Amino acid sequence: MVKKRHIRVGRLLDVPFSAPVGTPTGVEVLRLSELRNRVSGDVLSTPQRPDFHHLLTLTEGSLRQTVDFATYILEPRSWLWIRPGQVNQWGDLAHVDGSLVLFQQGFLSPATVAGARIDDPHAPVLHHPSPGDVAALRLATDHLTEEFDAFGRLPIEIHTATLRHLLSVLVLRLACLPTPAGAPVAEISPTFMIFRDAVEAHFTHTRRVEDYARELGYSPRTLSRATLAGAGLGAKDYIDRRVVLEAKRLLAHSEQTATRIADHLGFASATHFSKYFHQRTGQTPITFRNAIRGHTEP
Structure with a gap:
C-alpha cells in the first residue's frame, strides 16, 4: 500500500x-x-x-x-x-x-x-x-x-x-493450517469443485442451474446436493450469491452505471438487474453504492 x-x-x-x-x-x-x-x-x-x-x-x-x-x-x-x-x-x-x-x-x-x-x-x-x-x-x-x-x-x-x-x-x-477443532467441515466433493469453478468462469453469462448441469453432465438435483454439502446452500442460491458479490464489488469500486453493470452481469436491462439485486439484498443498487461510499454499513 x-x-x-x-x-x-x-x-x-x-x-x-x-x-x-x-x-x-x-x-x-x-x-x-x-x-x-x-x-x-x-x-x-x-x-x-x-x-x-x-x-x-x-x-x-x-x-x-x-x-x-x-x-x-x-x-x-x-x-x-x-x-x-x-x-x-x-x-x-x-x-x-x-x-x-x-x-x-x-x-x-x-x-x-x-x-x-x-x-x-x-x-x-x-x-x-x-x-x-x-x-x-x-x-x-x-x-x-x-x-x-x-x-x-x-x-x-x-x-x-x-x-x-x-x-x-x-x-x-x-x-495448510488445519481446521480448528470443533469447526464444521464442509463436504468438498469433486462435483461441487467442478460446479464452483464453472460458476466462477460463467456467472456473467448464465444464472440457470440447468445450464451448468447440461454443460457439466450432471442433473440439477445432483449439483444442488453437492453444493448444499459443500457450501451450505443450494446451487441456484450459490450462483446468485456470486452474481451479487460481483455486483457489490462493481457498485462499491467503480463509476459504472447500473446499465453497464447489468450488461456486464448478463441482465437484459438495468431494471431487471435492480429488481434482482433488491430481492437478494433488500437494497437497490444505488442505495447500496451510497451506503458504501458514505462508509456506513450496507
Whole structure:
C-alpha cells in the first residue's frame, strides 16, 4: 500500500502494485505503523480493489477489517489474507501494530502457487493458527522482514530469490493450517469443485442451474446436493450469491452505471438487474453504492 500509485475513480481507489524504489519488484514488507504514518486514514478507509495479495497479522491491538463486504475482527496472532480482486476497506489503525506483506501475482513459483492454492478465489480470508503454528508463522515473518530490510547486502537477483523462498514458506504454512477443532467441515466433493469453478468462469453469462448441469453432465438435483454439502446452500442460491458479490464489488469500486453493470452481469436491462439485486439484498443498487461510499454499513 505504501508508495503505490493510487488511481482515483470518483472517491474510490484502484490500487496497482508498485514496489518501493530500490527494492525488488513483486513483494513489500512493512509494519502497520509505517502504513499509518505514510497513508492518510481517509484514503485507507476508502473501498479498494488491489491487484495484489495482502497478508496481515497483528502484534498488538484489534482491527475491524472489511473484505468483500464481510467484517472480520483481526486479533494478535491471527492472519488475514486478502486476494487480488477482493474489495478491501481498512479499519482504524490508530491503536494497532503488526506486519503487512504485499506480493504480486506471478512473484511466487508455480509449485508454490499450486501448493498454497494462491489462485483460489474461495480460500478463507481469516486464519486462526494453533499455538505451534503461531510460532512457525512468526519465525517465517521475521525472516522475511529481515531479508526485505537487508536490501543491498546481496546481489539483487540473490536477494529477490531469497525473498521468494521465504515468502513461499509463509504462504504454504498459512494455506495448510488445519481446521480448528470443533469447526464444521464442509463436504468438498469433486462435483461441487467442478460446479464452483464453472460458476466462477460463467456467472456473467448464465444464472440457470440447468445450464451448468447440461454443460457439466450432471442433473440439477445432483449439483444442488453437492453444493448444499459443500457450501451450505443450494446451487441456484450459490450462483446468485456470486452474481451479487460481483455486483457489490462493481457498485462499491467503480463509476459504472447500473446499465453497464447489468450488461456486464448478463441482465437484459438495468431494471431487471435492480429488481434482482433488491430481492437478494433488500437494497437497490444505488442505495447500496451510497451506503458504501458514505462508509456506513450496507
